[in-house]
Structures are given as structure tokens and as C-alpha cells.
Amino acid sequence: MRFALEDELRAERFRLIETLEGLSDDDFDAGATLCTEWAPRDVLGHVIGIDYLLGSYVPYGTRINAANRAQADRARMLPRGRLMEWARHWAANPSLTSRLALPVILGDLGVHHQDVLRGLGLRRDVPDAVATAIFREGLQLSLWLNRRVLSHRLVPTDGHRPVGRGPEVRGTREALGMWLTGRDSVAGELEFAS
Structure with missing residues (x-):
């Protein structure tokens, strides 16, 4: 199947x-x-x-x-x-x-692939399904890790509806997802409302 x-x-x-x-x-x-x-x-x-x-x-x-x-x-x-x-x-x-557990597994894999690439200063075009999975992984892990998802309105700039309440954070699904999982090095790619 x-x-x-x-x-x-x-x-x-x-x-x-x-x-x-x-x-x-x-x-x-x-x-x-x-x-x-x-x-x-x-x-x-x-x-x-x-x-x-x-x-x-x-x-x-x-x-x-x-x-x-x-x-x-x-x-x-x-x-x-x-x-x-x-x-x-x-x-x-x-x-x-x-x-x-495909949605969770794909999100974890996408995050870790980005961990390797970003750690070595490399880039790639993240496929649409993987970007969505990374964002979803960030939403889930943030509840446990840092609760950012509960205190921000997350606005993906590349094709997903906004999520949450609070000060806006804008960026790609991949960057938002990575930030939500605690990868603070991506914060420079995000727009934080003041």
C-alpha cells in the first residue's frame, strides 16, 4: 500500500x-x-x-x-x-x-537536511511539500521546545495561511519552521513586527 x-x-x-x-x-x-x-x-x-x-x-x-x-x-x-x-x-x-507517520517524518528529515546545508553554508531550492513539512514540524516542536508558536502570528510569504496570534513574524515556510524548532541562526531571514 x-x-x-x-x-x-x-x-x-x-x-x-x-x-x-x-x-x-x-x-x-x-x-x-x-x-x-x-x-x-x-x-x-x-x-x-x-x-x-x-x-x-x-x-x-x-x-x-x-x-x-x-x-x-x-x-x-x-x-x-x-x-x-x-x-x-x-x-x-x-x-x-x-x-x-509520513508528515512528521518528512518534516524532521527536511529540517535535518537544512541543518546540514545551512551549517556548511550551502543552499538549495526546498521543494514545496518539504517546505510545508518543515513549517508543520516547527509548529509542532515549538509547542514543546520554546512555545514561539503560542506568542507569534506566523505569516509565511510563500504560500501558506498565517498561524497564531501576537506580533507578526514573516518569512518562508522553511525559515519560519527552522526558527520555530530553535534554529535561531535563521532569524536574519525573518521580518519581526515591532
């Missing part, structure tokens, strides 16, 4: 792989990302680990950060070539748990 957004999830996974394959070994193993203390290979380990939710996250209970670290550590132990082989398999074969 095919789920809505499944093709977009696979496409975004392969776009992330393409980004990673274009990095030097130094950037892959130690390059900056917007995820504090994680290099691109660690980000890849995390997003692959989400596919194995039951086996890799459930044992950690509510200690999500510890589970994320374990996924990054696992990826760190693999040679780059082996990790990229695993990534290609992961990209082509999303797990059932990922397919059932």
Missing part, C-alpha cells in the same frame, strides 16, 4: 544522500551543522535511526536525546562507504512506522 507523501519522503531522502555524497571526507565527518555537536554523518545516523523506532528509541523511554545520541554514535562507528550503502537502502525502503 502507498501512503500520501511516500514518494516525496523517498525523494527527500535521496536528495539528502546527494548532498552528503558531495561533501569532502572532512566535512562529512566533522563539518558544522545546525545540530549542536553533530557533524553531517551524525545527522544521517539520527534520521536513519528514526526508521527503526521500536528497536532504537523505545528502549530509551522518554530519554529522546539519549536515543538520538545512540543513533549518532552508531553511525560514527561505520566507515563512510558502509554508512552511505545503508543510507541508500534506507532511502529506498522506508519502514512501516515511518510510512505511517
Whole structure:
């Protein structure tokens, strides 16, 4: 059975792989990302680990950060070539748990792809479905992380209805979503009402 957004999830996974394959070994193993203390290979380990939710996250209970670290550590132990082989398999074969949670999984993947690109000073055109997923991910995570969604009126300038109340913040869905998830380095791309 095919789920809505499944093709977009696979496409975004392969776009992330393409980004990673274009990095030097130094950037892959130690390059900056917007995820504090994680290099691109660690980000890849995390997003692959989400596919194995039951086996890799459930044992950690509510200690999500510890589970994320374990996924990054696992990826760190693999040679780059082996990790990229695993990534290609992961990209082509999303797990059932990922397919059932597609909107959330696509948003998390989109955010982390941007973490890698932005951390290394790279840019790309974010596909429409991915931009919407990043914005949705930001709305959801902000409730838990920083509550920005509850104190601002978010006005996407690229095709989504405004959300919330309070002082306006304007920007692309991608930039708003990244800011909502706590990536403050994107704030310069946003317009804050005074």
C-alpha cells in the first residue's frame, strides 16, 4: 500500500544522500551543522535511526536525546562507504512506522537536511511539500521546545495561511519552521513586527 507523501519522503531522502555524497571526507565527518555537536554523518545516523523506532528509541523511554545520541554514535562507528550503502537502502525502503507517520517524518528529515546545508553554508531550492513539512514540524516542536508558536502570528510569504496570534513574524515556510524548532541562526531571514 502507498501512503500520501511516500514518494516525496523517498525523494527527500535521496536528495539528502546527494548532498552528503558531495561533501569532502572532512566535512562529512566533522563539518558544522545546525545540530549542536553533530557533524553531517551524525545527522544521517539520527534520521536513519528514526526508521527503526521500536528497536532504537523505545528502549530509551522518554530519554529522546539519549536515543538520538545512540543513533549518532552508531553511525560514527561505520566507515563512510558502509554508512552511505545503508543510507541508500534506507532511502529506498522506508519502514512501516515511518510510512505511517509520513508528515512528521518528512518534516524532521527536511529540517535535518537544512541543518546540514545551512551549517556548511550551502543552499538549495526546498521543494514545496518539504517546505510545508518543515513549517508543520516547527509548529509542532515549538509547542514543546520554546512555545514561539503560542506568542507569534506566523505569516509565511510563500504560500501558506498565517498561524497564531501576537506580533507578526514573516518569512518562508522553511525559515519560519527552522526558527520555530530553535534554529535561531535563521532569524536574519525573518521580518519581526515591532
